[in-house]
Amino acid sequence: MIKKIRVLVAKPGLDGHDRGAKIVARALRDSGMEVVYTGLHQTAAQIVNTAMQEDVDVVGLSLLSGAHMTLFIDVAKLLKEKQMDDVLIVGGGIIPQEDVPALKKAGIAAVFGPGTPVEDIVSYIKKNVKR
Amino acid sequence: MTELATRVIAGDPRSIARLITLVENDSPEALEEMKQIHPHTGHAQIIGVTGVMGSGKSSLIFQLALAYRILGKKVGIIAIDPTSPFSGGALLGDRIRMTDLAIDSGVFIRSMGTRGMMGGLTSALYDVVEILDAAGMNVILIETVGVGQDEVDIIKIADTTLVVLVPGLGDSVQTIKAGLMEIADIFVVNKADKPGVEQTVAEIESMLDLVSAPDRRTPIVTTSAKEKKGIQELTSKIAEHQKYLKNSNAFETRRRQRYEAELIEIIRKRLMDFIFDEKKLKKTVDCCIDQISKKELDPYSAADQILGKILK
Numbered sequence: 387m388i389k390k391i392r393v394l395v396a397k398p399g400l401d402g403h404d405r406g407a408k409i410v411a412r413a414l415r416d417s418g419m420e421v422v423y424t425g426l427h428q429t430a431a432q433i434v435n436t437a438m439q440e441d442v443d444v445v446g447l448s449l450l451s452g453a454h455m456t457l458f459i460d461v462a463k464l465l466k467e468k469q470m471d472d473v474l475i476v477g478g479g480i481i482p483q484e485d486v487p488a489l490k491k492a493g494i495a496a497v498f499g500p501g502t503p504v505e506d507i508v509s510y511i512k513k514n515v516k517r
Numbered sequence: 518m519t520e521l522a523t524r525v526i527a528g529d530p531r532s533i534a535r536l537i538t539l540v541e542n543d544s545p546e547a548l549e550e551m552k553q554i555h556p557h558t559g560h561a562q563i564i565g566v567t568g569v570m571g572s573g574k575s576s577l578i579f580q581l582a583l584a585y586r587i588l589g590k591k592v593g594i595i596a597i598d599p600t601s602p603f604s605g606g607a608l609l610g611d612r613i614r615m616t617d618l619a620i621d622s623g624v625f626i627r628s629m630g631t632r633g634m635m636g637g638l639t640s641a642l643y644d645v646v647e648i649l650d651a652a653g654m655n656v657i658l659i660e661t662v663g664v665g666q667d668e669v670d671i672i673k674i675a676d677t678t679l680v681v682l683v684p685g686l687g688d689s690v691q692t693i694k695a696g697l698m699e700i701a702d703i704f705v706v707n708k709a710d711k712p713g714v715e716q717t718v719a720e721i722e723s724m725l726d727l728v729s730a731p732d733r734r735t736p737i738v739t740t741s742a743k744e745k746k747g748i749q750e751l752t753s754k755i756a757e758h759q760k761y762l763k764n765s766n767a768f769e770t771r772r773r774q775r776y777e778a779e780l781i782e783i784i785r786k787r788l789m790d791f792i793f794d795e796k797k798l799k800k801t802v803d804c805c806i807d808q809i810s811k812k813e814l815d816p817y818s819a820a821d822q823i824l825g826k827i828l829k
Contacts, residue, residue, distance in 0.1 A: 416601070418604050418605040420606060421609065423612070431620050436626075438531055440626075440628060
């Protein structure tokens with residue numbers, strides 16, 4: 387048995403800034419995870435379908451455009467609809483503190499803002515992955 | 518039949534994904550499922566796409582998949598990227614070029630890391646091909662990692678192997694004469710929107726002139742995945758090659774070669790698992806150490822004994 391943590395790093399919506407997503411993807415790779423990167427401008431349906439086919443343990447969403455309350459929650463809802471509750475959802479980007487409780491309530495397990503050391507993200511995922 | 522195998526054969530994407538994970542992780546749970554799905558395989562057309570890094574394999578596969586979708590075929594795509602030999606992690610980015618296929622229910626894409634396997638493939642690949650085949654995919658497109666010269670294992674799996682080159686390689690077509698250049702059923706000169714296409718085609722042609730008495734000259738197709746050119750011609754050359762295989766019995770030979778390679782791979786894996794299962798091996802070895810130190814046994818005879826037990 388050689389179980390590896392598989393993570394989907396996705397950029398939902400109309401946001402062309404993927405430097406953060408790429409840095410996180412690389413840090414996860416360097417910690418031994420298999421990281422599927424979708425590229426830019428994904429819809430919630432594309433992200434969830436990709437997560438299903440790739441059978442990932444974690445979906446990491448990155449958004450800097452301000453539409454996280456819609457798009458992050460859409461992805462979480464759709465994952466639940468498809469009974470993929472065992473997938474850990476984390477988010478990052480420019481997310482105001484006051485939005486975090488609502489995101490958590492919607493199923494985004496953790497939100498990582500600018501300045502988060504990548505090690506924190508790695509260890510959070512390793513600790514909280516659900517399967 | 519087990520529930521998972523039944524759902525895989527019915528084409529349920531979540532079950533397909535889950536079984537792929539099990540075989541990738543070398544999980545013992547996968548064995549029974551794999552045994553059960555084998556009788557349901559053998560229908561898919563398997564196309565390998567290999568070539569140097571940055572030759573546009575992913576974009577080409579995207580275009581091919583679209584073309585097969587128009588023909589009403591279900592398409593499975595296996596995209597392999599390298600696993601880091603340092604961290605064991607991998608960045609699997611082939612889907613970036615294929616996002617428009619992500620919500621097409623007639624397409625199943627799976628990204629895989631090489632996980633230490635050499636040859637441009639990944640060791641679970643045989644199983645993943647069987648799974649997608651059993652799940653009803655009509656065409657399975659396999660993208661190898663960006664290869665150098667001698668990563669040629671794809672021919673052990675694919676019915677048709679496309680070797681993708683790009684203009685501007687110049688003399689390097691000469692340098693990769695061996696290995697990669699020998700495995701092509703079809704040469705694809707991609708990025709034909711860039712200058713230097715004619716020269717690259719001419720170099721391949723002149724190399725093909727040196728092949729003695731072929732019963733089939735390897736065709737060269739120029740494509741531009743970016744400008745969506747040459748894709749029709751490529752699919753028709755692939756179809757011609759399939760016909761050629763079926764008419765010349767080569768098809769059966771290739772399939773047999775694939776099963777042979779798969780069987781050897783399973784045996785290799787099991788032996789390695791045993792040999793590198795340190796606890797098990799240590800236990801076996803420990804029994805002999807006493808005898809060796811008392812000179813009742815020499816190390817060579819001990820090794821024979823141990824190997825004899827493994828190979829029994």
